[in-house]
Structure formats: C-alpha cells, structure tokens
Amino acid sequence: MTAAPDLSVPAVSARAQEVVGAHHSRLRRKRLILAALVLLTLVVVVADIAIGGESLRIGDTVRAIFVPWDAPVVDTEIVWHIRMPMTVTGILVGAALSLAGAEMQTILNNPLAEPYTLGVSAAASFGAALSLVIGVSAIPVLGLIGTAGTAWVFAMLTSAVIIGFSVLRGPHTETMVLLGIAMVFLFTALLSLMQYVASEAQLQQVVFWTLGSLSRASWPQVGMLAAVLVVAVPLVLRASWKLTAMRLGDDRARALGVRVERLRIVVLAGISLVAATAVSIAGSIGFVGLVGPHVARMLVGEDHRYFVTASLFSGAFLLCASSLVAKMIVPGVLIPVGIITSIVGVPVFLGLILSRRRKLWT
Amino acid sequence: MDLTLHVERLGFRYGRTPVLHEVTLPEVRATEVTAVIGPNGSGKSTLLRCVAGFHRARGQVRLTGSDVGRRPDGGGILYLPQDPPPPSSITVFEAVLVARRIGGAGGRRQDHEAHVAATLTKLGLDEFATRRLSDLSGGQRQMVGLAQAMTRRPDVLLLDEPTSNLDLRNQLQVLRLVRDLARDQPAAVLAVVHDLSLAARIADRIVVLHDGVVHSSGPPAEVLTAEMLGAVYQVEGTVQETRDGVLTIAVTDSL
Numbered sequence: 001m002t003a004a005p006d007l008s009v010p011a012v013s014a015r016a017q018e019v020v021g022a023h024h025s026r027l028r029r030k031r032l033i034l035a036a037l038v039l040l041t042l043v044v045v046v047a048d049i050a051i052g053g054e055s056l057r058i059g060d061t062v063r064a065i066f067v068p069w070d071a072p073v074v075d076t077e078i079v080w081h082i083r084m085p086m087t088v089t090g091i092l093v094g095a096a097l098s099l100a101g102a103e104m105q106t107i108l109n110n111p112l113a114e115p116y117t118l119g120v121s122a123a124a125s126f127g128a129a130l131s132l133v134i135g136v137s138a139i140p141v142l143g144l145i146g147t148a149g150t151a152w153v154f155a156m157l158t159s160a161v162i163i164g165f166s167v168l169r170g171p172h173t174e175t176m177v178l179l180g181i182a183m184v185f186l187f188t189a190l191l192s193l194m195q196y197v198a199s200e201a202q203l204q205q206v207v208f209w210t211l212g213s214l215s216r217a218s219w220p221q222v223g224m225l226a227a228v229l230v231v232a233v234p235l236v237l238r239a240s241w242k243l244t245a246m247r248l249g250d251d252r253a254r255a256l257g258v259r260v261e262r263l264r265i266v267v268l269a270g271i272s273l274v275a276a277t278a279v280s281i282a283g284s285i286g287f288v289g290l291v292g293p294h295v296a297r298m299l300v301g302e303d304h305r306y307f308v309t310a311s312l313f314s315g316a317f318l319l320c321a322s323s324l325v326a327k328m329i330v331p332g333v334l335i336p337v338g339i340i341t342s343i344v345g346v347p348v349f350l351g352l353i354l355s356r357r358r359k360l361w362t
Numbered sequence: 363m364d365l366t367l368h369v370e371r372l373g374f375r376y377g378r379t380p381v382l383h384e385v386t387l388p389e390v391r392a393t394e395v396t397a398v399i400g401p402n403g404s405g406k407s408t409l410l411r412c413v414a415g416f417h418r419a420r421g422q423v424r425l426t427g428s429d430v431g432r433r434p435d436g437g438g439i440l441y442l443p444q445d446p447p448p449p450s451s452i453t454v455f456e457a458v459l460v461a462r463r464i465g466g467a468g469g470r471r472q473d474h475e476a477h478v479a480a481t482l483t484k485l486g487l488d489e490f491a492t493r494r495l496s497d498l499s500g501g502q503r504q505m506v507g508l509a510q511a512m513t514r515r516p517d518v519l520l521l522d523e524p525t526s527n528l529d530l531r532n533q534l535q536v537l538r539l540v541r542d543l544a545r546d547q548p549a550a551v552l553a554v555v556h557d558l559s560l561a562a563r564i565a566d567r568i569v570v571l572h573d574g575v576v577h578s579s580g581p582p583a584e585v586l587t588a589e590m591l592g593a594v595y596q597v598e599g600t601v602q603e604t605r606d607g608v609l610t611i612a613v614t615d616s617l
Contacts, residue, residue, distance in 0.1 A: 013483060015483050015488055016476065016479035016482075016483045016488070017479070018488075019455070019479035019482055019483060019488045019491045020475050020476060020479045022455075022491055022492045023453075023455045023475065023479075023491060023492060026453065026455075026492050241460055241463045241464050242464060244452065244456065244460050245460050245461075245464055247448075247450045248447045248448065248450070248452070248457065248460070249443070249445065249447065249448050251416075251443040251445065252443055252445075252447055252507070252510075254416065255414070255441045255442060255443055256460070256461050256464045256510065256514075257464050258464060297451060301451040301452065301453065301456075301494070302450060302451045303452065303453075303456045
C-alpha cells in the first residue's frame, strides 16, 4: 500500500508562489529548447530532401513539399517519389531508435544501454542473413514476409527470450543486460556462420544489409513503423511520471507507488517492438539509439514529459543529418547511413561531452 | 478511533537466513513516533520493508481505526528508503512533483505545484527548487526525499534512518519536522534510528530489535538503560536525564 497525495491546496505563501514561478520559467525554457530542436529537425529534413544526385534549391523543395500542384512535375517527382520515402524513413527510424534508447537507459538505469544492448540488432542481422543466404521461402510464414520480416521475427524472438526470463526470474537490470550480451554473442556468431557459408553475391547483400541504409524501406514498412510509434509514444508519455521516478532508484520508485518490475517488463516489451521494427526496416544503424537520448537529456533534463519528445526529435535530427552527410561526402555516391552515424556522430558527441562541465548521466 | 498500525508476529528470512522472528510491535498510533533501534544486522530495515510490503513476510500488518479508508486523500503507508534520491538531472521541484503525481492523483496541475512549493518552502528547500539533484549534497538530497514523503501526506510513514546523511542542525530540523508531521497530519510514524540520543528525542516509544527479535519496547526512559546497552550493543554506558527531561547516552568503554 502506498500513500496517495491529498488534494487540498495549502495556503500559498508569496515565497511558494516565487518557487512555482521559477519552476514555470524553467519549463518555458524547456519548451523553447524543444521548439528549437523541432525547427532544426525540419531544416535538416528539408535539406535532406533537397540534396541528392539531382539537387534542388531549398525554395523549390519547400514548394514541392507544401504546394506540389504549383511546383514543376520533375521537382514533385524527385521530392515525393525519390527523396521523401528515404527521409520519412530517416525521421521515423531515428525517432524510434532514440525513443527505444531513452527508455532502455531509464528502465535499466544504465547510461550505456541502447536498443541493441539486448541483442535486437544482432538478432535482426542474423534473421536478414538467414533470409538472404539460406532463403526462407520454404519456411512457412517466414517465406511470406521476406528479409525485413525475418529480421523482425528474430529481433522479437531475442526480446521475447529476455522478457520471458525477466518474468520468470524477476527483471533485475544486471540479469537483463548480461542476457542481452549473451544474445549479442550468440547471434553475432550465427551471423558469422551465415557469412561463412554465403556465396560472394549473398555475402555482399548481407554486408549491405548490416551496414544500415534508409534506401530499401517500402511505404508499407514505413507505415508499419509509424503505426508502432503512434501506439508506443502515447503509452510512454502516459507513464511519464512513473518513468521519471525510475531515475530516483528502484527502492524510491517502489516506495512512491511504482510497480517497478511490471513497468520494466511492459516498457521492455514495447520498446523491443519499436526497435525491432526500426532495425528490420533500416538494418543496424548504431549510435543514434545511444546518443539521441543523451542529447535530449542535455537539452531538457529527465522530466519524461519533455525528455520523450526531445529524444524523438534528437534521434530524427541525428539520422536525417547523417543521411544528408552521407549524400554530400562523395557526390553521386550514397554511402550507407549506418557508417556515417558513427563516423560523424562520435566526434560531435565527444565534443558535446567535453564542452560540458556537467556529468552526462548524473 | 484514531488510526493505528498493528504489526503482529512478523517473520521473514532472506533465502535460508532468518532475519525476523515473530516480531510484534506495540501499536503505532497516529500522532505518535515509534523509533526502532538496534545494532547493525538486527533486522531494523528489513522490518520496515516488510511493513511497507516490499518483502512477503509471515504475520500481519494491519491498519485500524475509523479514519482508515475515509480520508479524501487516500492516506496509506509510505516507506522512505535509507539512501537519498541519487544524483540526476531531475530538479528538486520535479522530484517532489513526481512523488505527488504518481498514483494517478487527480486535481489541477496548479494545485499540485502549489502543494510542492509549500512543502519545499516548509523544509527550507525553496532556494534549491530548480537545482538538479546532481548539484546537491547527500544531506540536501535526503531532505528532498523527506519532501517527497511529506507531499504525499501518508497515514503511516516508515522512515529508514532519515538523518543518516545530515549534519547536526539538519538532523534536529528533520526530527522536528517528522514530529510535526505526525502530530499535524496526523500520521503514525515508525522510524529506524541509529543514534540513541536522537531516538530518545524524537520518539514517544522505542522498540529495541536484537537478532531479529524484540528485546524490549516502551517509553524512552524505560527502554534506554545501561543494562540494555550492555545486553544489546555490548558496550558499557550510562543513560542520564537532563533537567529539561532530555535523555543522553554516554558510552564509557575506552577505545
């Protein structure tokens, strides 16, 4: 049994009013930062759509996006049929990975946690390799869902194993992380086996898949990820007080009335679905799920009412910016975005850490 | 009839290691503070966690009285852990607001914020309201923990060494606040306290726990004796009462 707050309002002293005012001014600052982040993401999104093999001027791009009936057919064709699918995939995959990382860090109380900590990426890569090398057409269900579907099934399978263990043995953070590491080793070994038996052409396909790319997503897949996010984000936001309390430690969260074990398992199941769907569409894109939440934390702190939204947009921003860089490094060559996220992102992130006096996690 | 906490024949073991044996406490009534004392490993914190429902223990924990379940604010038992909230980028205001909002508390946002601000002001934490927990000392975070408990206005407050990280002035302030909270709320307070002199100051009743069993219980003057110090703590000491009725414990064992 835990205490519930009384709803009577105490007489508010002038000093208490000042305290509320100071809190509100901090909230206003957070909202401004969030607005700036959203704006910055929009700028990067437009730039990502404008730049490519046939670059468009920003003004033309904006016109083709917002008033396509007024824009030249060539521009609308490029914007809506060539660039937009990749950019929308980038926005959604970035947001999904960052959200999954934010909640993984929260429920595991671990700044190093990310969507791939529990083996989701390794399992998805193995699933994709299995589909590409062995061929799964003969296997019922897997044969129908193709490479992305097989990757998704294996990503969910590894999550199911960890969730199953957590339900049976209790969702202890150390056990969950160790199990995740075991899953990463297992599926990395199985992926190596697939690569070993693959033909040269198959090997090339497997390597390309594991590098992570925004170019292979289909609209139905993107729609599926959007649907998963539409369900997951409100659920996470609804639990935002409880998730904020998780950062006060298990004991204190429990004392305040949070059913810590239950919340940990439910959130794990939800973010596994989000991460598995994102990875099965875009392959293993590292760094975004780890760093997106840290950038969000630096910007707005850990009140989940703001942290969740900031994580979504910082992830979308990071991936779209990486996609932009991937197109600009070697003109005419589209480098897989998974390579760029790490090569460009790591120095930027290190710079952010070194420029701050405050610790990253605490 | 006022609200009363009954703890009867409580038994608990960690794996095969028994920790509590048939622990029955004197009734803990609203407006009263009961201190649990005892040497390290005597089962004090485990006792609190069992009463809070964190551990599945044998025995009974009951709340009785006409007030139970009738308070519009719900009441209930609130356990305050020994460790202060850890450093994080959550602000003091947010940390206390979280404590208030969890559990689906209704009411207007402004009212919750006003309540939090009033609590912080009462505890002298108002100047830290927008500071991050990571910018505070352990003692200040301990006070934030207490603010979290106060803003919930529980029927029963279980405190696990509420003054362990505090300096002398803040120890006294916290004890005073706990006493006020018990009286004004009213709430029944069960607190684990290491410092026997502080226990004597804060408590209406003291329970001495030794090796998982209740050694003695009663008003401080009856329980805090040289014999108890020898039998439970294995130290030689004296208990003196000052002219204004304050009990002080002096250990006479040489180092």
